[in-house]
Structures are given as structure tokens and as C-alpha cells.
Amino acid sequence: MRLALLQPPAWLREGPADSLARALTVARINFGDLLRAHIRQGTQLGLRSSEILHRGPLPDELITEIVRDHLRRTAPAAFLLDHHPLNAAQALALDELLHELGTPLDKVVHLRLPTEEVERRVRHQSARRLCRSDPTHHHKPSAGTHALDACNICGGELYQREDDTEKNIRGRFSRHEATVAPISHYYARQGRLVVVDAVGTPDETAGRVLSALRWHGH
Numbered sequence: 001m002r003l004a005l006l007q008p009p010a011w012l013r014e015g016p017a018d019s020l021a022r023a024l025t026v027a028r029i030n031f032g033d034l035l036r037a038h039i040r041q042g043t044q045l046g047l048r049s050s051e052i053l054h055r056g057p058l059p060d061e062l063i064t065e066i067v068r069d070h071l072r073r074t075a076p077a078a079f080l081l082d083h084h085p086l087n088a089a090q091a092l093a094l095d096e097l098l099h100e101l102g103t104p105l106d107k108v109v110h111l112r113l114p115t116e117e118v119e120r121r122v123r124h125q126s127a128r129r130l131c132r133s134d135p136t137h138h139h140k141p142s143a144g145t146h147a148l149d150a151c152n153i154c155g156g157e158l159y160q161r162e163d164d165t166e167k168n169i170r171g172r173f174s175r176h177e178a179t180v181a182p183i184s185h186y187y188a189r190q191g192r193l194v195v196v197d198a199v200g201t202p203d204e205t206a207g208r209v210l211s212a213l214r215w216h217g218h
């Protein structure tokens with residue numbers, strides 16, 4: 001089975017892609033991993049990417065080239081694409097590429113965040129504090145507890161990232177919704193879209209996706 005996941009932005013680390021790929025026994029292809037490997041190995045694509053990344057986001061053509069390079073070299077018969085495509089132009093280019101390779105997508109899973117889940121994540125993310133002494137010391141106060149004054153790992157001063165305000169985070173979610181909507185409609189028109197609510201743990205979401213796929217005959 002060949003799948004792509006459209007998922008909420010705050011899920012870059014803890015999404016259900018891993019459990020899902022394992023349950024389906026398909027290769028997980030994460031765009032971020034591909035990019036990091038190119039940069040680490042100093043390939044032509046890696047050098048071009050890191051030069052552009054200093055100034056801003058990667059253009060769609062380069063993103064598609066990185067995906068093309070991977071699919072050409074590894075030619076997987078089954079896979080789960082994670083964090084790609086991220087807009088309508090990338091979706092069109094991906095379809096063209098997969099058509100060329102004779103491995104079109106079977107389904108595209110849209111992990112939708114219900115409004116109350118967006119609000120919960122906005123509150124959670126805006127409560128996040130970072131440690132000035134060590135950026136790897138993250139602090140996410142759990143429900144009902146107050147924000148800490150100092151880092152409980154090293155005692156360093158805690159601060160809120162400038163773009164972590166509620167307004168900014170809500171803005172990030174709505175921009176994400178606005179870019180995902182056309183991709184989602186595009187696949188829905190082709191009868192390939194499966195919409196699943198992204199609530200609960202990554203494993204719970206993965207379980208829900210599996211049932212939905214089974215229901216669609218996979």
C-alpha cells in the first residue's frame with residue numbers, strides 16, 4: 001500500500017507515522033529525514049538546500065527533486081510519505097512523479113484536528129518555556145500546574161519564545177488548515193482521501209487510521 005499523510009503542524013516529532021508504517025509494514029519516508037541526510041552527506045541537493053535554507057523555505061521544485069531522487073534510488077513498492085506533500089503544487093508534482101514511476105498513491109490520510117483539539121494544543125504550546133542556558137531543556141507545564149520560574153534541570157532562566165504566543169500559534173494552525181484544504185479537496189475529488197480525527201496518543205491515532213483504511217478495503 002502507498003500512502004501519504006497530511007498532518008497537523010505541531011506533530012513534527014510525535015506523529016503516528018512510525019506506528020502506522022510499522023503496522024502496515026511499509027517504508028516510512030519522512031521528508032525532513034531525506035533533507036537532513038542530503039545536507040549531512042554534502043550532496044549536490046544538500047548543498048543547494050542548505051544555501052537556500054539560510055534565507056528562507058525551500059522552493060517546491062527542489063522539494064520535489066529530493067523526493068524524486070529518493071524514490072528513483074530506492075524504488076519502494078509500498079511506502080508511507082510523511083510530511084509531504086505540504087501544498088497543492090507539491091501534490092500535483094508528486095502525482096506526476098508517482099505516475100511516471102508506476103507507483104501511484106492508493107490513499108491519502110488527512111489527520112484532521114477538531115477545533116477543541118486545536119485549542120488544547122494552542123494552550124499547551126503557549127505554556128512552553130525554554131531554558132536560556134541549554135535550549136534542549138524544554139518545559140511544558142502539565143494541566144493544573146503553574147509555569148516554573150527556573151529550569152528544574154540546571155536552574156537557568158526560563159523564557160517564552162517570541163512566536164509562542166497564543167495568537168501566533170492559532171495563526172500557524174489556521175495557515176496550515178488553509179494550505180491543507182486544497183490538497184485534501186484534490187485527493188477527495190479522486191476518491192483517494194481518508195479523513196481521520198487526530199486526537200489521543202500517536203498510537204491511538206494510528207489505530208484509528210488502520211480501521212479507516214480497512215473500512216475502505218485496504
Ligand SMILES: [Zn+2]
Binds near residue numbers: 132155
Ligand atoms: Zn536548563
